[in-house]
Amino acid sequence: MSAQDKSGVVHVYDGIEELDNHLPNWWLFILWLTVCFGFGYWYYFHTTGEGRGSLEVYRAEAAEAARLAEARKPKPDSDAGLMLLVQDKGLVDEGQLNFQQTCAACHGLKGEGIIGPNLTDNQWLHGGKPTDIHKVVNEGVLAKGMPSWEKVLGPQRVRAVVAYVLTLKNTNVPGKPPQGEPEK
Numbered sequence: 001m002s003a004q005d006k007s008g009v010v011h012v013y014d015g016i017e018e019l020d021n022h023l024p025n026w027w028l029f030i031l032w033l034t035v036c037f038g039f040g041y042w043y044y045f046h047t048t049g050e051g052r053g054s055l056e057v058y059r060a061e062a063a064e065a066a067r068l069a070e071a072r073k074p075k076p077d078s079d080a081g082l083m084l085l086v087q088d089k090g091l092v093d094e095g096q097l098n099f100q101q102t103c104a105a106c107h108g109l110k111g112e113g114i115i116g117p118n119l120t121d122n123q124w125l126h127g128g129k130p131t132d133i134h135k136v137v138n139e140g141v142l143a144k145g146m147p148s149w150e151k152v153l154g155p156q157r158v159r160a161v162v163a164y165v166l167t168l169k170n171t172n173v174p175g176k177p178p179q180g181e182p183e184k
């Protein structure tokens with residue numbers, strides 16, 4: 001019996017038939033699909049540079065998340081940013097030291113006021129918002145005898161001293177009587 005007598009039989013040995021049937025179409029379909037996918041994958045990820053690997057995607061997402069977190073942080077010299085500094089005890093202590101050295105001569109050791117107004121009441125000549133206080137300390141009120149501290153202290157120490165002044169609010173240390181408008 002020749003090998004091709006019976007369809008699909010290519011080899012018979014000791015009555016055992018070896019078949020060479022056509023592969024089922026569904027199987028071939030999957031095979032070619034896989035091959036095509038393989039080419040597509042190679043082309044997309046390794047040739048064009050279009051496709052981004054999972055590590056690259058992860059890095060991009062992490063960078064975006066970091067950017068968003070940074071954007072959500074209040075700006076350093078905004079009301080919210082300055083109020084955040086008040087929670088930093090080290091910075092407030094540094095501000096207190098600066099206050100005692102540079103401000104106390106006019107505002108008193110506890111901010112109770114001498115030549116300068118009492119900073120411990122809730123009345124303000126130039127507003128009691130963190131940004132108002134920051135502005136007065138930075139720019140001064142030169143005509144009224146309050147110096148500008150921007151150049152003397154630099155931005156970081158101005159922030160520290162403002163953070164300290166914010167802790168004095170409403171501590172009502174007896175001293176110079178309140179001046180200006182009550183803070184709303």
Ligand code: HEC
Nearest residue numbers: 102103106115116117124125126127136137141144145146
């Ligand atoms: C040479 C004296 C002098 C020194 C030193 C001084 N101040 Fe003043 N400060 C004044 C005077 C005077 C005023 C009131 C200005 C006015 O009448 O408009 C004032 C106003 C202020 C106000 C606004 C108060 C309000 O009612 O609105 C703040 C806040 C303030 N000073 C903080 C500081 C800080 C902080 C320092 C130290 C870094 C400092 N000052 C140093 C004299 C001084």
